Amino acid sequence: MNVIKAVQHYVDKMIDDVPGMKALLLDIETTPIVSLVMTQSALLTKECYLIDRVDNRNRGKMKHLKCICFLRPTPETIRYLIDELRDPAYGDYFLYFSNTMMKSDIERLAEVDEHEVVREVQEYFGDYQAINPDFFSLGIPSSELFGDNMESWNQSTFDQTVRGISSVLLSLKKKPLIRYEGASVMAKRLAIEVQRNIKQEGQLFDFRRPDTPPILLILDRRNDPITPLLTQWTYQAMVHELIGIHHGRVDMSTVPDIRNELKEIVLSPDQDPFFEKSMYLNLGDLGANIKQHVDEYQSKANSNRNIESIADMKRFVEEYPEFRKLSSNVSKHVALVSELSRRVAQENLLRISEVEQGIACNGNHSNDLKAVQQLIEDPNVDDQSKICLVLLYALRYESSPNNSIKALVGMLDNIGISEQKTMLVPAILRYAGYRQRQDDLFSNQTFLSRSKSALKGLKGVENVYTQHTPLLGETLDQLIKARLKDTSYPSVDGTATMPRERPQDIIVFMVGGATFEEARYVAQLNASTPGVRIVLGGTCVHNAKSFLEQISQIQN
């Protein structure tokens, strides 16, 4: 149940199967998939000397190279591939497709293979971006999610999502029981289509049956709209929130006084042990950790300085590459963390986050209202945070009779925020208002949950900035204890009775995007509960900005 390993295995197999010197051709979709799990140096060690895109037609002819094509079978890619095969630039072609191909496409390829260069045609189901070992994304832009209205899919996105989920299941060798969020039309449609796809590809999904069937749980973002709105404090989530991680890369070119080689840096838990260790730590712990990392580096640097004997020299030369690696790693993380802390100080994030967490977890109306009003009037707070605050307020107090959502929207108008952005407030209420939500998001609807949250308040919280746990946590807890209600999370089969024992393998898919906060929760849950393995996925990875974009799709 490690998605990075799964995709890596596919890529390794692809490259190991073809002996000799080779070139790797990718398309626009598979480039991020491969780049997330492989480094160029790893490919080079396996005699893969050229990596290029299939849509780049200005490639030199190199008949002595064998060509591995790892492509997603979209019509566009097939067209490029046909052009390529008509006029082959390489000696042999080994075609690997990231998903099921249509028969007609194979026929078209066979038709143009006049030079008889195609050696193999295989389907390797690595059609998703593996971000963390237990977190994947389908990389679908948030603007392409909805169709005509907010309850329908965009058709091509829908097809891609179904194929993506199928490929995740196939690469993890799971034939799951599919459960979905009952109130969500999109989740239901997706669940049914995935089930149909599994039936259709019967012999592919013919795995050894485990004692307890794995569960694919399809959730909808609209059930938990507050998680992507909150300011994040753990390393990975924070980088994504403030700077943005795209396909494992962070674009630092906007950061002032940045060195040239740090303009674009790679953050991958697979290749960077320090990042793997600290990606779920909050900013305070992260500071301590980085200090330790720097100390380590310093001690190494000192030991490198005193070179007196030949043996020392030899040791130095041997250790130098390792040392260079460490030094670039240290400077990367130091630059990143210093940028994060600069942004925190500049944008008053501590204050904002305190108010956000207060709204999300405690719910004291008059205090919250006052704090939000203050922050809106504060010129140091940027516009997006203000909108997020108002959205959170609106979601929380939508149903209370004396709310002042209108007044807050008026205030936003007064300080000169464009109408397009203030329109997000009614949009999010339409998308994820309390009538649309299925679960008790703020735990304030039943007496039991209210008393539970009161008890939590009595106990006090460790860290006021990270007290919020995503709703996904509660859902997963119930699922692991086999207490998730069949009525609100039905299975696709309908008639099949739910197994009463604890499920072992759970794949959660979030329609409308998952967040790093949820990924962190899942990782912690994986570490703390033995015997349960959870993988989280989403159509994309949200930060506040991309989530606001997604909501802005709804209003028109």
Next chain:
Amino acid sequence: MTFKDRTNEFHAIADRIRSRSHVPNALERRSLIQSPSPSGQQASRSEFSLMAAEISRNITSTAGKLEKLTKLAKRKTLFDDKPVEIGELTFIIKQDIAKLNRQIAMLQDYTKRQKQSSKQASEHTSNVVITLQSKLADTSMSFKDVLEIRTENMKMTKDKRDQFLFSAAEQSGPPALANSPLLKSRRRPNNERTQTPVASIGGSGIGNNNGGYVPQDEPESTLSLGIPMLTPQQQQEQMMVLEQDRYIDHRSTAIESIESTIAELGGIFQQLATMVAEQRETVQRIDQNTDDIEMHVMGAQRELLKYYTNISSNRWLIIKIFVTIVCFFLLFTLIM
């Protein structure tokens, strides 16, 4: 880590498309070759290239046949090999190769006769001829290889068959033919019948010696007519018998081989039975061990319960602890 290999599907489709579009392709190629040949010299050169193309195409088709033959020859089945087809194919390929050789020789002659204007052109033609020759050599080499494989395979099959028919092969000599009771019974009337004319010959001789023995006349006349009348019949009959004998012989060897196989199978089954019996012992031991474990666990639980009751009923300990706590409490309050 699932994946699906669709290479075969792809190749099947490619083959189908190729076979569908083969004829027009060849025509197209020929027209391509022919089209740039308006003037005389170019025409002669194109004639040369036409011939070369023809030869190379023939080589390719021969190679295709050879591939088919290889597939056939490499099959290692005992019963379903197709000697007739293989023989035919071998013959065809042999002929093809001979023909190609002749054609290439012709081509060479042609090029020698033709005076080339430039050195480059003559070099080109000789290169083409050499290429074709080497191609043909390759083909014939692989043909030889295939034949070797085939002979080896045949040898192997023979060995295998001998292995299977070991006991049968021993008996299937000529003595078996003679000893068979079935044959005896049939041969006897034959012998008797063949003896009759000899006797009659002898009889006639006697009759001749005696002279004027009238009743012997009849057999004498039958003798003169009878030998030509009798022998074809007899030969036919004997042939039939021989054929039948051979057939029966075949059957009997087959039956014997089946019998020996069944006997072997019986041995294997017996071995299996002993193995299963051995397994039973192990399983029984496992069963016993499980029982032991259960007993031990029960015992441990009982002991634990005993200890639990012991501890929980120990009032004196509780009082002691309580008194100690009170003492300490008093001490602390006093000190404070």
